[in-house]
Amino acid sequence: MNNFSIEKKYFNYLKCLIGASAVIIFAIISFAPLFFAIERLQLVTGVSVISAMSSFADRPANMDSLTFTLVEASFSAVATVLIGLPIAWHLARSEWKHVRLVRALLAVPFVTPSIVAAMGFLALISQGGILWSIGIDLRLESGFIGTISDTFGWQHPGHFIALILAHAWFNLSLVIRFVEPPLATFDPRWEEQLSLLPGGNSRINRLRNLWIPFIGPAVLCAAAMTFLFSFTSFALVKWLTPFSETMESSMANMGGAAGIMGYRVDASLVILSTSAIQFLILMLTLILITLLQRRNNSRVSMISENVARHNRGKLSNVGKGTIFLGMVFTLAPMISIFIASFRIRSSIGSGQFTERYSFDAWVAAWQGDLSYVSASEALTNSVTYAIVTLLISLPLGWIISSTIHSLEKSNNVKLAKIVDVMSMLPLAISAVMVGLGILLGILRYNSSLFSFFLLPVLPHIMLTTPFVVRIMTPAMRAIDPVFEQQARLLNLSPIKCWWHGRLSFLRGPAIVAASLTLAFSLGEFGASWILVRTGSWDTLSILVDQLMSRPKFDPMVQPVAMATASMLMILTFTLFVFAERFRPKGDGGGI
């Protein structure tokens, strides 16, 4: 055995050991708190998970929240596809300048913190907002929205429409990321061949024989993911439909009273049964997404995006109009927050108000005039949590991805799939469930841990690591092994082989994963809302929520909340723009 073989053997042992450790650590981080939480809730309520699930329907409020969640998530999925599909189509099927820039801008909502999105839509629909100024009053539901309510006996249609639009806005990039890349690289010969056959001589035939089989799975996959994210949406539901509860918001609202022996056993029972039912629904949705993603691995030949675009010619006027409306839809909530942060209401007596524009709210937010912590302190907390999350999530996710890839290469496909699915599982546990799991789990294990400053990092790791795995695994699969083989033939050491044959190709995806981890951690709301119980640890997203919850007779409350939300938006937007620079051309997005 030569030196290289011995070195390689030990290097492989070390790799296996590190890989197995990472997978075990992630499994413990992800599932131990939930295991302890279930144990705690079973102890408090005296019933098993199965019994709790069977008693779910006994409480009418549970059924109301289940119905509302299913309805809003389904409507959101349909609306997102209806809005996103024409945009993806026109974005993909023409030759035009600035396509990358527009594509990146349309993807911004997905990384926008949910609390910022909620503030954006509140600013959009509130008095003085863009929608209100064009006569669509979704907030107070006057005008034709009120007529809809009166005619159909539908309670609060304006709030419901606002929620659906906000979910469509938030998930628009999913449709674009899933549908646009295959359309943009689709070989036009397939379309041409079909148009020359009787089976493709009409639009309906082409739809049936080409487009539905080709992009149908991608559209369904995007719809299922939108359903998943809308199902677990918390900040948007909390602020846009305050009259209705989803399963997620009902758990969050009852979370404070749960898990305490002899106190509000009903709250513990609601959390136990609701979380179990929600977990089941999310698991089924995830299984559906996995199946659809497998079908989505299109076997139709792809060609260079530039060649395909050139063949199809310039963007039509309908296309230009569609993209323009898509951009307006994307930018309107973000611009609205910004404007609302400068707009301050002043009373002129007799219940009349006027508005002035100034930087006062930004100054007040930065100095913390209205809150226990200032925006600058909250920013420090947010950045600290985000950096610690990054330092753990990125290496953890990287090693898990590398383990999956190594298992696939060594024909351990089943084990690779198990690790892959395990790394996805935290996505089936919503942010509020994660927060409650950690809260109740710690209560069961050691309540003194509540004073540990870095406690909120735990849910952030759980929620961001799956995204790192989703970005890094395809990037590792895409590396041509010939580079590593060439490095070996040049007699380089295993570390140098890894450095030149793999690491150099993973730099871009790693930067994308790191930027998105930072952005997601900075904007995380659901779990932090449950866990951050002392004001001094408030993050920017929690501060926005706290400010907005204050009575609005003080004219500075809303602008200060909007200014704080704007700071968070600028921060995540900057990270996103940075990440986009490193995203490979024609990439579906990894997320």
Place this chain on the structure above:
Amino acid sequence: MEQNIDDTILKIENLAKCFAQKTIFSAMNLEMKNGEIIALLGPSGCGKSTLLRMISGLETVEEGSISVINSDGNKIIRGDENNVDAKLVGLIFQKPVLFPHLNVAGNIMLGMKNPPAKKLQKEVAEKYLDDVGLSGFSNSSIETLSGGEAQRVCLIRALISEPKLLLLDEPFSALDIKSRRKIAQETKQLLKLKGISALHVTHDAEEAELISDRVLIWQELVG
């Protein structure tokens, strides 16, 4: 539309094509009789594929004219609009274009004007597949076919759509010499049997001789 008075199926007059101000070919003239198989021999990159795309209506005609006689005996003049008519012209691409979400039978059914009910499709497809020596392939996945088999399925699909004129864009170029000869002969037999006119472009002189009634040299057709 003018009424066709002679036996011509295709007439090309003073045809030219430019891409990005670069002339690909100009002053092309060609006339083709009904039922005739013509092989057009020319070097790679001379514009043979572009010509076929123009005849089929996939590419616009800016200068000159192309007249194709349709199924009613009327003359269709290709203008500058993209005018694809599946009843009139069939095209087989250089690389087989078979839809991977359908099996062999499903792909063949795309060529039928009135496809039979689902349960009968396999049986009908088998009848056609037998003509090209592919019996038993109707349930096969597209990915399991070799290049020659895939191109035979494309040929069957194009023939059952009963075009007046079939255009063949070097469809056998990726095959080995032996397979190429065999499939060229089979194709000629099938075309003659069905009475379909065909314009076959290639850069292989032997293949041109094997498949056609008449071989034309590209340089002699253009100005």
